Amino acid sequence: MHCLKYGLTVHNVRKVRTVLIDGRVVEVGADALDAAGYDLLALMIGSEGLLGVATEITVKLTPKPLTAQCAMAAFDDLGKAGAAVGGIIAAGIIPGGMEIMDKAATRAVEDFVHAGYNVDAEAILLVESDGTPEEVAEEMARIKAVLDFAGAVEVRISVNEAERLLFWAGRKAAFPAVGRISPDYYCIDGTIPRRALPEVLRSIQAMTAQFGLRCANVFHAGDGNLHPLILFDANVPGELERTEAFAARILELCIAVGGTITGEHGVGIEKINQMCLQFSAAELTRFLGIKAAFDPLSLLNPGKGVPTLRRCAEFGRMHVHSGHEKFPELPRF
Amino acid sequence: MSADTLIPEWQERVRAAQVTGVPLRIRGGGTKDFYGERLEGEVFDVSAHAGIVDYDPTELVITARGGTRLAEIEATMTEAGQMLAFEPPQFGDAATLGGCVATGLSGPRRPYAGAVRDFVLGVRVIDGKGDNLRFGGKVMKNVAGFDVSRLMTGALGTLGVLLEVSLKCLPLPKAETTIVFEMPAPEAVRKINEWAGQPLPLSASAWHEERLYVRLSGAEAAVGAARDKLGGEEMAGADGGNWWRSLREQRMAFYATASQLWRLSVKPTAPFTDLGTFQMIEWGGALRWLNVASVLETATVREWAQDSGGHATLFRSASRHAGVFQPLQPALLDIHRRLKATFDPAGILNRGRMYPEF
Numbered sequence: 001m002h003c004l005k006y007g008l009t010v011h012n013v014r015k016v017r018t019v020l021i022d023g024r025v026v027e028v029g030a031d032a033l034d035a036a037g038y039d040l041l042a043l044m045i046g047s048e049g050l051l052g053v054a055t056e057i058t059v060k061l062t063p064k065p066l067t068a069q070c071a072m073a074a075f076d077d078l079g080k081a082g083a084a085v086g087g088i089i090a091a092g093i094i095p096g097g098m099e100i101m102d103k104a105a106t107r108a109v110e111d112f113v114h115a116g117y118n119v120d121a122e123a124i125l126l127v128e129s130d131g132t133p134e135e136v137a138e139e140m141a142r143i144k145a146v147l148d149f150a151g152a153v154e155v156r157i158s159v160n161e162a163e164r165l166l167f168w169a170g171r172k173a174a175f176p177a178v179g180r181i182s183p184d185y186y187c188i189d190g191t192i193p194r195r196a197l198p199e200v201l202r203s204i205q206a207m208t209a210q211f212g213l214r215c216a217n218v219f220h221a222g223d224g225n226l227h228p229l230i231l232f233d234a235n236v237p238g239e240l241e242r243t244e245a246f247a248a249r250i251l252e253l254c255i256a257v258g259g260t261i262t263g264e265h266g267v268g269i270e271k272i273n274q275m276c277l278q279f280s281a282a283e284l285t286r287f288l289g290i291k292a293a294f295d296p297l298s299l300l301n302p303g304k305g306v307p308t309l310r311r312c313a314e315f316g317r318m319h320v321h322s323g324h325e326k327f328p329e330l331p332r333f
Numbered sequence: 334m335s336a337d338t339l340i341p342e343w344q345e346r347v348r349a350a351q352v353t354g355v356p357l358r359i360r361g362g363g364t365k366d367f368y369g370e371r372l373e374g375e376v377f378d379v380s381a382h383a384g385i386v387d388y389d390p391t392e393l394v395i396t397a398r399g400g401t402r403l404a405e406i407e408a409t410m411t412e413a414g415q416m417l418a419f420e421p422p423q424f425g426d427a428a429t430l431g432g433c434v435a436t437g438l439s440g441p442r443r444p445y446a447g448a449v450r451d452f453v454l455g456v457r458v459i460d461g462k463g464d465n466l467r468f469g470g471k472v473m474k475n476v477a478g479f480d481v482s483r484l485m486t487g488a489l490g491t492l493g494v495l496l497e498v499s500l501k502c503l504p505l506p507k508a509e510t511t512i513v514f515e516m517p518a519p520e521a522v523r524k525i526n527e528w529a530g531q532p533l534p535l536s537a538s539a540w541h542e543e544r545l546y547v548r549l550s551g552a553e554a555a556v557g558a559a560r561d562k563l564g565g566e567e568m569a570g571a572d573g574g575n576w577w578r579s580l581r582e583q584r585m586a587f588y589a590t591a592s593q594l595w596r597l598s599v600k601p602t603a604p605f606t607d608l609g610t611f612q613m614i615e616w617g618g619a620l621r622w623l624n625v626a627s628v629l630e631t632a633t634v635r636e637w638a639q640d641s642g643g644h645a646t647l648f649r650s651a652s653r654h655a656g657v658f659q660p661l662q663p664a665l666l667d668i669h670r671r672l673k674a675t676f677d678p679a680g681i682l683n684r685g686r687m688y689p690e691f
């Protein structure tokens with residue numbers, strides 16, 4: 001939740017001791033801020049075990065901020081909440097955290113943790129400022145001004161640490177809260193350019209009707225990372241399949257607006273078909289080449305992360321878009 | 334010529350080179366020709382593919398073509414109240430974004446804000462097979478596929494021609510000031526590391542000629558409070574900004590007078606060691622520059638850097654025969670060779686610019 005300001009995993013790992021598939025042990029990265037040669041460390045981060053076995057990891061530590069304060073704003077329109085996020089960035093503020101929940105998510109969590117969220121709001125926006133007391137006071141005043149200007153119907157600023165944690169408790173409990181109101185839920189992890197948020201959320205709304213499934217949205221608003229949670233019941237025949245189809249459509253939408261199929265959860269096996277949509281055959285071939293550069297016999301986590309072109313061809317056959325068959329050069333079986 | 338015709342033409346050129354085996358030496362503004370191992374092959378001027386493609390300050394992302402001048406990008410961002418937080422050195426007005434990303438060089442803010450690679454979100458490249466490829470994107474978080482955008486950063490053009498790069502932007506700090514302390518080097522290294530462990534708005538640090546320079550950036554109140562806490566002597570008006578600019582661009586006499594300039598990237602806490610020559614310490618202790626008037630034993634420098642958790646680069650030198658970059662251990666060199674073969678099987682892009690082996 002804090003990565004807009006403090007960076008992702010790739011920004012906070014210095015060095016990884018790795019056992020390669022041939023048994024040799026290497027240090028990727030360094031105790032220094034950079035290492036000689038190619039940035040293999042960046043390749044290792046998020047590589048889903050495809051390149052080597054990490055046995056020791058050196059991470060960067062960040063001094064704990066002296067203090068933090070959280071603003072909770074309610075909006076009668078999701079678009080306005082999205083615009084408020086843009087407004088905060090435009091004011092030159094990089095908050096320690098910035099999260100949006102839609103009405104469905106808000107209601108589910110309010111029932112669960114009683115954080116005092118406005119359950120009639122179409123969107124709840126949480127914005128955290130952290131740093132020295134002077135810094136936080138100055139920044140919070142500016143955040144409040146932006147939220148008011150953006151048309152928030154209610155803005156509350158945490159008055160103490162207990163209240164700040166309460167504001168966050170709801171957002172942090174979003175997944176279990178949704179788990180309470182539905183037998184199953186399916187979490188999606190697309191990232192989009194932030195300006196596409198209203199359009200994407202409208203489309204998701206339309207899809208709920210089309211697929212006959214409910215969807216609650218939580219959103220790392222600062223960095224455009226969406227977590228739509230599709231509510232379903234695996235005991236109802238066909239619902240899981242409908243859910244998966246719904247999820248696939250959302251990921252395709254993320255790609256269409258210039259985003260990605262996974263912001264932080266990874267590809268694994270689940271999203272491997274969507275890799276065929278996000279990347280061309282030539283790009284996937286380079287990924288397979290990188291895999292082979294580390295693990296020529298493909299013995300580490302085979303079948304994860306990067307699809308083979310054959311898999312893409314088979315997926316393409318199942319799922320032809322606008323009449324364009326993907327990878328027509330490949331033989332079909 | 335428009336990008337629509339330029340890119341296919343360049344792809345053709347790369348494919349042709351693949352057939353003839355004549356290497357291509359990728360060049361933007363030519364401001365970093367001094368950096369790296371040998372320059373080999375036909376000059377492939379990529380400065381024509383220039384211009385900012387997309388910049389929406391509220392998205393915190395800028396996308397520009399490889400040939401775009403860094404000066405243009407920085408001016409555009411300054412106007413919008415934002416910056417390239419890694420403060421890339423330009424080493425000349427003609428410096429391009431492509432060269433900045435290919436060399437992967439970052440400036441004074443690096444230890445506190447991040448390096449070029451930390452801000453690269455996506456790239457479009459022509460690789461050594463002549464394919465037009467896109468990796469990463471224009472979004473902050475993206476873990477689909479291997480992180481090829483960052484692999485390309487600092488690869489010195491050996492893996493692809495950078496056509497387009499998307500970078501994360503950050504707001505300019507509201508306030509900034511520089512404080513100076515009279516201090517010997519060993520104490521400066523200790524102090525700056527001690528401060529780095531505290532929640533202080535540090536944005537640059539350097540030790541030079543018995544003085545420690547510390548820059549503070551952020552909210553007015555935070556900068557003021559930190560200045561009062563740390564003490565030291567505050568630089569007046571624009572002097573601080575000019576000093577850091579001059580450091581970043583290596584315009585100081587320290588850099589100009591070296592017959593060999595070594596860049597030692599080490600663990601920030603590595604104790605100061607007198608290596609028998611002038612030193613400039615940057616990046617909270619993580620970067621030690623050696624100004625070598627005559628010739629220093631290469632092995633000594635490399636060994637000290639390695640023992641200090643890092644590596645040494647012969648940054649500027651009339652003679653590069655001793656090798657520019659720290660040699661790679663065999664297992665890593667094998668991986669490098671295979672990565673090179675994946676993106677450039679014929680070995681035509683900037684051959685030998687990084688390591689003689691590829």
